[in-house]
Amino acid sequence: MISLASVLGLWGPAAVLAGGSLAVLAIGLGASDEHRPPAWLMRATAAAAVLLALALGAVSPEAARPPLLRGDLLGSSLQAVFLAAGLPFLFMMDPADEVPPALALGSLIGMAIIAVSGSLLALFIGLELMSVPAYLLVARSRSPRALEAAVKYFFAGGAAAALFLMGMAVHFSAAGSLDLAAAPGRVGEAGLALMVAAALFKLGAVPLHFWLPDVYEASDPELAGFFSTGVKAAAVLLLARLTGISQGPILAVLPWAAALTILFGAAVALRQTRLQRLLAYSSISHAGFMLLAVAAWAGQGRPLSAAGAVFFYAAAYLFMSAGAFLWLKVTGLSERSELKGLARSRPADAAVLGVLLLALAGIPPTAGFVAKFLVFWEGFKAGIYAPLVLAGLGAFLSLGYYLGMVRDMYFDEPEGEAAAAPEAGMTRRCLVSAFAVLALLLGVMPWLVDSLRAGGSR
Amino acid sequence: MIEIPLAVYLLFLAPLAALAVGFFVTRPLKPEWTHIPILASCVVVTCSAASLAGMVYEGRGLDGTLFYWMVAGDWSVPFGVRIDGVGVSVLSMVSLVGALIHVYAAGYMKGEPGFARFFLVFHLFYLSMIGLLVSNNYVQFYLFWELVGVCSYFLIGYWMHKETARRAAMQAFLTLRVADFGLMLAVLVILGLYRNTRFAALYAVAGALPAGLLALLGVLFVWAAAGKSALFPLYFWLPDAMEGPTPVSALMHAATMVTAGIFLLVRSWPFISLVPGLPEFIAVVGAATAIFAALLAASQTDLKRILAYSTVSHLGLMAFGLGLRHVGAGVFHLVTHGFFKAVLFLCAGILAHAAHKSTVTVSEVGGLWRKMPLTFVCFTAAALSLAGFPFTAGFYSKDAILDAAFAHGGWAVAAGLAIAAGSAFYIFRMLFLTFFGSRADQQTMEHPHEAPPVMAVPVAFLALGAIGVGWLGHGLMRMLLSGWPPSVPPPGLTEPSHAVSAAALMAAALGAGAAYWTTMRLPSWDWDWRRERPALAALFAEDLGWRRVPAACVSSAVWFADKVGRVLDHDSWDAAIEGSAGACRRVSEAGGRLATGSISDSLWWVMTGAAALLAWAGYR
Amino acid sequence: MSALIWAVSGLLFFLGLAAVVLRRQLLAVFLGMELMVVAAALALGHEATRAAAGAEGFVAVLLVLAVAAAEAVVGLTLVLRVHWSGRPAEADSLRELRG
Structure with a gap:
């Protein structure tokens, strides 16, 4: 028995997003060359589709099990995160035509499919639908190096997809079906290893991360913000789905991969001079924390209570990271040296970034602190002590650049002439400030997220 | 459900309201008036503290939860208050002395360019200490403890154009992080054992803890307190923290901050006394x-x-x-x-x-x-x-x-x-x-x-x-008798x-x-004695040579890590900071060098990662 | 029979992998990637004939090929754009982003 509610809840978001994407394309195609439709119309259509999808995603789809699909709380809550990540991206982009909003919606369709997927095949299709528009979005960025980044992203992503596919075939041979169920024996675990490698690639875990800084650096800041929050949340979900079919060996690797990722990302971020690349390495380090949260959750036998850490980290990171990237977009700064003395020349901008950086660094009472605390706590319960110590070390290292940037802004003399503030719209500035406020607010009242999530699941 | 008096809410609401008014209204419009809402808040807080002190004197302490920060599964972090003898006796002193220092600061800092910024952070510092004193669980205590540290960092480094001020702020911050780490570990251990960090509940079970664990907790508490309260080997940062404006030093030394460590010892005494x-x-x-x-x-x-x-x-x-x-x-x-x-x-x-x-x-x-x-x-x-x-x-x-x-x-x-x-x-x-x-x-x-x-x-x-x-x-x-942990002999003055x-x-x-x-x-x-015995004067200038000890430890460790073995001739603690930064930089450079920018190398690493996972799956 | 098909699939996969990792021309790398995908599709299709729920496997092969085609369009476009930008379509001509 498949109820209407379950169909809406499962298929609804993807269908609405697809409809929105078609609508955006239709608006673009229907207009004549002289009268281009205004950018805001396409953005508003796309945003309306995302909002509708968010609303539909809140419908509980847990009871029914149509073929290939499965709804659960983790899926629907992470779906809320990446759909929410799409909104500021749509709001901040400056589309020349209808293609970028349509591509953004296309990428979100893939994520929405991952969110409700109940089989490896659906996971693969979701993964590809998410990735292919992403390559094109990178290629259409304004940076002169966008093409290079897109090529790198494409080739690495394609190879990872091929790995996933081969893993799927191996798993199929061992299990006899593509359901998300454990396959017996070493063959099954080998297939899983390949698929987990692909998921780790999407997440940007070391050493499968080399594409990530290049892509984040050459993308437009708002796109990099979308990648670091939306795509990352989807990758976390992909990995979480895969841990369900493991018999154990792979799960033992994950905490160590997380620790390596955290340490490596933080260490390399220390010496970055370009802000977008610095944030890219910082996002690698944060991805390590999300990986650690998944590992701790899986290590405890996947209880719902431990999934809270995964969800909270992704949600908190949405505000901190998207906020930081959008801040770059609004202020037009690109080099770390330009931060020096910013508190004097542009105090409001400096304060917003300062809050975001403190949140990223995990200083209480920000959302970043609560998120890290939850991860450590779940890891403690899962008994992965040694990786936790390494993760703590990595978090300490990361203070070096987060607080370093705060120090640059507040305690250093400006170098050369202070750059004039670009004419960014007031609404955009308000949005970025709102992200900073939320990053702070979630730290003071984390029950907000919990109650939101609980409300969404009911 | 216990009834929570208005004074408790005012302890938090008055400073928060004053900070909001100061930040959003007076700072942009009339920065030289920022102290007005803040001084009003000081008055409210002092009166509230006095009324609470009266309550506690009559033996009507309380310990209750205001709301929950987070609830996840079977554990929760409440935000509560514990109005008992120990907390309120220190609270009365802190609120009164702190308020008077606020008044003084209004005169002392008059005309400084960052007047508004100073007052806002100063008041946040005061608020964090008050929050720390009335916390009823260790998690909340830890959060305010950290907040006190962060505020002190900004206040010590207030004259940021001075190199020494920046360095002192950084040194204080890093030393305090070392101390905070001890408290964080202790809080995690308690959370892991009980999923509940309320003092009242923990006092009741302290005696039942295994001796080893008790000793671990006790040592962690003493570690944290020694850093915050500048006890023997971790005292360096405090004299150097004189780089801040005088009202900051006064508030830090007399009322907030350093007394937090001693207060932690008192709060945790039921554990410590059993070790x-x-x-x-x-x-x-x-x-x-x-x-x-x-x-x-x-x-x-x-x-x-x-x-x-x-x-x-x-x-x-x-x-x-x-x-x-x-x-x-x-x-x-x-x-x-x-x-x-x-x-x-x-x-x-x-x-x-x-x-x-x-x-x-x-x-x-x-x-x-x-x-x-x-x-x-x-x-x-x-x-x-x-x-x-x-x-x-x-x-x-x-x-x-x-x-x-x-x-x-x-x-x-x-x-x-x-x-x-x-x-x-x-x-x-x-x-x-x-x-x-x-x-x-x-x-x-x-x-x-x-x-x-x-x-x-x-x-x-x-x-x-x-x-x-x-x-x-x-x-x-x-007053102290109110809410005194039963396992500890009651206080009294002979x-x-x-x-x-x-x-x-x-x-x-x-x-x-x-x-x-x-x-x-x-x-x-x-x-005269300085002139006649320069060696002795130099010895006193570096704290009887003690300032050299950590420098020596750190430099030998850095030398060990750094095969080049370049001689470090920096002052004491700076050597630690710069030395570890150097080690990080080397790791960081090595990591960055791996990112050659070549697609082939990137693909090679993807395949290596996949192969490593595959090998692990096969090996197990 | 099964062993033979898996051997062919494995061989194709590793040939593709070798091309991906070792070749410098973007088109060659791209072909290697497609080879890997085809190898996996071959194995999937073969297993579908053995498994009880066979239809699932065939559906998978069809969808995989469709997705691979979509990916190929994007990939070839990117390679062409590199070519039009006046650079040789080789891995080493794209090394500005690094560090």
Whole structure:
């Protein structure tokens, strides 16, 4: 028995997003060359589709099990995160035509499919639908190096997809079906290893991360913000789905991969001079924390209570990271040296970034602190002590650049002439400030997220 | 459901409202008015604290949850308040002294370019300390503990154009992180065991804990407290933190921040007292810190640094009292110390203000008693209190600790008397050098002038407190009984025996006499010994060589890591910071070099990662 | 039979992998990637004939090929754009982003 509610809840978001994407394309195609439709119309259509999808995603789809699909709380809550990540991206982009909003919606369709997927095949299709528009979005960025980044992203992503596919075939041979169920024996675990490698690639875990800084650096800041929050949340979900079919060996690797990722990302971020690349390495380090949260959750036998850490980290990171990237977009700064003395020349901008950086660094009472605390706590319960110590070390290292940037802004003399503030719209500035406020607010009242999530699941 | 009085809410709401008004309204519109909402909030907080103190005095303490920060599965983090004797007795002192320092700061910082910023952070500092004092669980305690640290970082580094200020702020911040780590571990251990960190619940089960775990918790608490309260090996940051404006030093030393460590020890006493040997250890560390810092205070020339070392010394004295298992005496001294130390710092600030400098040394002042009579009177009152002269506040609280020392006997008696004599010596040396005589080696200050009323009045009030609060000792003990953990013997003041009082008085008189001898009879003795024995002066300048020890440890460790083995000749703690930064930089460069930018290399790494996972899956 | 098909599939996969990792021309790398995908599709299709729920496997092969085609369009476009930008379509000509 498949109820209407379950169909809406499962298929609804993807269908609405697809409809929105078609609508955006239709608006673009229907207009004549002289009268281009205004950018805001396409953005508003796309945003309306995302909002509708968010609303539909809140419908509980847990009871029914149509073929290939499965709804659960983790899926629907992470779906809320990446759909929410799409909104500021749509709001901040400056589309020349209808293609970028349509591509953004296309990428979100893939994520929405991952969110409700109940089989490896659906996971693969979701993964590809998410990735292919992403390559094109990178290629259409304004940076002169966008093409290079897109090529790198494409080739690495394609190879990872091929790995996933081969893993799927191996798993199929061992299990006899593509359901998300454990396959017996070493063959099954080998297939899983390949698929987990692909998921780790999407997440940007070391050493499968080399594409990530290049892509984040050459993308437009708002796109990099979308990648670091939306795509990352989807990758976390992909990995979480895969841990369900493991018999154990792979799960033992994950905490160590997380620790390596955290340490490596933080260490390399220390010496970055370009802000977008610095944030890219910082996002690698944060991805390590999300990986650690998944590992701790899986290590405890996947209880719902431990999934809270995964969800909270992704949600908190949405505000901190998207906020930081959008801040770059609004202020037009690109080099770390330009931060020096910013508190004097542009105090409001400096304060917003300062809050975001403190949140990223995990200083209480920000959302970043609560998120890290939850991860450590779940890891403690899962008994992965040694990786936790390494993760703590990595978090300490990361203070070096987060607080370093705060120090640059507040305690250093400006170098050369202070750059004039670009004419960014007031609404955009308000949005970025709102992200900073939320990053702070979630730290003071984390029950907000919990109650939101609980409300969404009911 | 217990009823929570309005005063409890006001403790948080008034400062938050004042900060909001200050940040969103006065700071953009009229920055020089930022102190107005904040001073109003100080009044509200002080009145609330007084009403709570009245409640607790009548034995009506409370411990309740205001709301939940987060609930996840079977555990939760509540935000609650614990209004009990220990918390409220310190809270009353902190709110009153803090409020008066706020008033003083309004005069002291007038016309500074960052006036609004200063006041907002200053008040946040005050709020965090108040939140810490009324927390009813360790998680909340830890959050406010961290917030206190962050605020202190910004306040110490307030004059950010000064290299020394930035460095001192960084040093304080890093040292405090080391301490915070200890507390964080302790909180995690407690969470892991009980999923509940409320003091009330933990006090009840402390006795049932296995000995090993208890010892671990106790050591972690002492570690955290030693860093925050600048006890022996971790005291460096406090004297260097004098780089901040004087009101910051006063607030930090008298009321907020450093007392947090002692307060943590008191809060955690049910755990610590059960660990065999740990209280004695605290007593020994406290006594060593107190004597060591008193010796250094006697050798300093900068007024604020003398007082900073004096704070270190008195924190050691409080720890000494606690360690001798007279918790009440320790808390009593914490309260009285808040008053007289605030006066001393604020007087030093008035002198600096008169000289239009951020700090003055004893070479720049002298014979000021005639020109600045009010400052002189207040300073003398506080100095008498610090030295423990009869019927001043310090007399009662120090006697309570010395009583404990005499009850313990042996080395504690000698240590207690040495501290008493040392305190009297350095504070009277400072008094004589600053306010009396004119020495050949001293320049006289040009046009010294008395402070404006907005600064003088709070100092006068505090000076009255420095004399008077000692008479409230028995009331304080009665307050402490409210919510006192049952496993710990109740606090109380024994009537100080005349023998103890006489011994203490003699020690203090001896110290004061020695100070008179060296500064008034041999007016240039203080300069002479430095000139004649430069080696000795250098030894004192680096804290009897102790500042070299961590530097040596760190540099040898860095040398070990760094095969090049370049010689580090930086000062003490800086070597640690820069050395570890160097190691990180090398790792970071190696990591960055891997990112060659080549697609082939990137693909190679993807395949390597996949192969490694595959190999692991096959191997298992 | 099964072993033979898996051997062919494995061989194709590793040939593709070698091309991906070792070749410098973008088109060659791209072909290697497609080879890997085809190898996996071959294995999937073969297993579908053995498994009880066979239809699932065939559906998978069809969808995989469709997705691979979509990916190929994007990939070839990118390679062409590199070519039009005046650079040789080789891995080493795209090394500005690094560090």
